[in-house]
Amino acid sequence: MILGIETSCDETAAAVVTEGGDIVSNVVASQAELHARFGGVVPEVASRRHLELIVPVIEEALDGHEVSTIAVTSRPGLIGALLVGVSAAKALAWARRLPLVAVDHLHGHVSSLYLKPLDLQPPFTCLLASGGHTMLLEVTDRAGYRVLGTTLDDAAGEAFDKGARLLGLGYPGGKEIDALARQGDPSAYDFPVARVPGLDFSFSGLKTALLYRVRDLGEAELAERRSDLAASYQRAIVRALVERIEATGADRIAVVGGVAANSELRAALPGAALAPLPLCTDNAAMIASAARYTDPVPYPDYLVLDARSTA
Ligand code: KG4
Numbered sequence: 538m539i540l541g542i543e544t545s546c547d548e549t550a551a552a553v554v555t556e557g558g559d560i561v562s563n564v565v566a567s568q569a570e571l572h573a574r575f576g577g578v579v580p581e582v583a584s585r586r587h588l589e590l591i592v593p594v595i596e597e598a599l600d601g602h603e604v605s606t607i608a609v610t611s612r613p614g615l616i617g618a619l620l621v622g623v624s625a626a627k628a629l630a631w632a633r634r635l636p637l638v639a640v641d642h643l644h645g646h647v648s649s650l651y652l653k654p655l656d657l658q659p660p661f662t663c664l665l666a667s668g669g670h671t672m673l674l675e676v677t678d679r680a681g682y683r684v685l686g687t688t689l690d691d692a693a694g695e696a697f698d699k700g701a702r703l704l705g706l707g708y709p710g711g712k713e714i715d716a717l718a719r720q721g722d723p724s725a726y727d728f729p730v731a732r733v734p735g736l737d738f739s740f741s742g743l744k745t746a747l748l749y750r751v752r753d754l755g756e757a758e759l760a761e762r763r764s765d766l767a768a769s770y771q772r773a774i775v776r777a778l779v780e781r782i783e784a785t786g787a788d789r790i791a792v793v794g795g796v797a798a799n800s801e802l803r804a805a806l807p808g809a810a811l812a813p814l815p816l817c818t819d820n821a822a823m824i825a826s827a828a829r830y831t832d833p834v835p836y837p838d839y840l841v842l843d844a845r846s847t848a
């Protein structure tokens with residue numbers, strides 16, 4: 538069994554997964570409430586909270602289970618946040634003389650598809666849409682991926698979060714917009730879907746368009762039109778994502794990452810393999826899953842392992 542540890546952003550997570558891809562435990566302590574009053578993740582606050590949560594979260598995930606490998610997200614992410622997970626993983630692995638697997642967070646998101654019961658087999662084309670990344674990936678084997686396209690500015694989740702902030706909704710904004718959009722008219726406002734060459738994405742213009750719409754409306758009018766704005770804004774993001782997927786011409790499609798939890802996106806891609814809802818946003822089961830396809834570093838060579846903020 539593999540113990541996975543994830544602390545790259547504002548979720549402190551640990552999970553135990555079998556070599557065959559069964560989830561034994563999956564513990565996620567979200568810090569979202571802590572960061573909500575700042576309207577986004579404050580890196581230093583996140584690091585300190587990870588320090589408080591990491592041991593109890595790992596203990597809860599382990600719950601007496603014996604593991605033979607420890608896997609941890611080592612990149613990309615907030616450096617101070619990553620360091621808490623990497624240090625904990627090194628200490629645990631060293632104390633038990635176990636091997637350690639350094640996992641790429643994006644490979645982790647893709648590997649959420651390899652857990653049972655979904656157990657998706659490559660090849661497929663994967664949309665990875667989260668708070669930090671928006672990418673189209675070509676996946677030919679479970680050990681990795683090739684990047685076909687990426688966002689030139691904001692990530693799709695970031696567009697949701699910034700849009701929610703403009704609309705006076707809470708953080709993280711994706712879930713809030715998703716819920717509010719159900720009561721609104723998606724054709725009420727015409728938001729531009731950026732067309733950039735190739736398979737890349739761009740979301741910064743969309744956010745600016747919403748800013749102008751919100752400014753044009755008075756307080757009272759905004760309150761009245763909030764759900765229409767949310768529905769139209771969400772429609773534009775979903776359209777941009779779906780158009781790009783269709784532009785690949787691929788027939789086997791998968792979607793992972795926090796934005797894969799979006800109900801309109803899921804409904805727009807009925808034929809796609811969708812990451813299960815609890816595995817869309819950051820978790821450690823996907824990290825342990827990725828470790829099944831990544832070479833371990835033997836004891837004690839990983840003591841020199843470093844976290845990295847970039848991919
Ligand atoms: O994968 P994730 O947990 O963290 C990163 O690796 O970035 O993704 C978090 C992002 C946030 O931007 C959040 O607003 C978005 O996923 N998100 C959603 C939904 N649930 C979470 N976006 C749209 N609709 C949702 N239901």
Ligand code: ZN
Binds near residue numbers: 642668794818819
């Ligand atoms: Zn993530």
